[in-house]
Amino acid sequence: MNFRTFLPSFVAVLLACGMLSVLWFGGKLEPSASTAAELSETAPAAGEALAEGGASSDLDRGKQVYKKANCVGCHKWHGGGGGGYGGAALSLRETILTEEYLVEVVACGRPGTGMPAFHRKAYKGYDCYGMTAAELGEDKPPKPAKRLSDADIARVAAYVIAKIKEKGDITKAQCADFWGEGARECKRFK
């Protein structure tokens, strides 16, 4: 091969290398995107570790949500339910719902009952029993006094599971746990 024939092929090889490297580094973008996906996959695990480490403070926040969203108003502090201004609220002590369904009921409410939908996007973006507000019409659950974030809905559901569901008879200790030691509300409990 003399120089004249070499030069064009050399240029061609250079060009090819350039294109290959563009493809290569372009391809590199993919792995970095998948690292992001990996990161978001490991995020829940990190969250779980956090929840374990700060389990009691998470439950405390769940209790604060239970108060500020006024679950107390209808279900009572002990979750026993009964007649409230929203009609007869079911007993959360005797509920058979799992945490997953608790999240759904709190987020979406119960159509045709007084149980409000606490999620801002319930029935419009946030899937609720596969139904839309238009389909529900009159049966659309009432607006809550206060909307809750996804995180707060998860916290209050975890709180109900940990502190209310299947807790048997209402005790003074449970009451003190909710209202604080020596609270007047707790005098009548043993």
Ligand code: HEC
């Ligand atoms: C305005 C009154 C009202 C408020 C406030 C309210 N609820 Fe309810 N809730 C009800 C009523 C009424 C029902 C019964 C619905 C039915 O008949 O299916 C109910 C049902 C439920 C259920 C279903 C129980 C089961 O076993 O099926 C859960 C869970 C629940 N409420 C949790 C909560 C939580 C947690 C809060 C606070 C974030 C809350 N509720 C706030 C009135 C209320």
